[in-house]
Amino acid sequence: MSCLEATFTLTPQSPVYYASPNYASLYCYGADFEPWGPEDLSSLYASNRFYFNGSFACDPNLDYAQWANRKKARFLVSYISLLGYAAAYKQLALIFGFDVPFSSWPGRVLVYSNAGLIKDQELAYGDNQFLLEIESLDLGFNLYFLHAGGTWFFRGLSGYVV
């Protein structure tokens, strides 16, 4: 249980936050589903998750700051503009939630901005989140999460303005 309520939580079923002028959204450009559970479409909808199959991961050696490369990969992108908090010099703690079903095949995401790679992040089996600390909110920004390996589920993005 968290002692602080999230400012917003973006999930597959609830991908938009808007409290004018603050806005955040989540897009998914390519995820997978199988004919059987828990990776079938109905189960994924019910559990409010996206599924990424390791066979369709992107090549981690390409530069995904380039749209021509990025558009051929499977990725999530979040557009975040919290300009209403900028004057108060607030920061954002952003939690990326995930599940990894197999200990032998950890997930991997490349976290990108439009300018380049921020972090090549392993999604470890038994773990379920990682944290992004956003230093400044006086500009809107995009964060891309490219599916770069392993089999994993995306659960959501929660933002805490602090």
Next chain:
Amino acid sequence: MPIIRVTRKQIEAATKARESALKKDDDFRRHEEQRQRFEETAKAREAALQKELKAAAARKEEQPS
């Protein structure tokens, strides 16, 4: 828990890179324009929903118990 720091400098660089890509890459610009249209629709829908919820809450408060 793994922690990734995103600095103000990185956000500024990303803003510049995006502006540059919008100028240079027609396909990216089309994609972004389409996304912005979606976002305007989503914002309008969300604002209308919030207005409706507020009005419903006000009506509920006004009802005699």
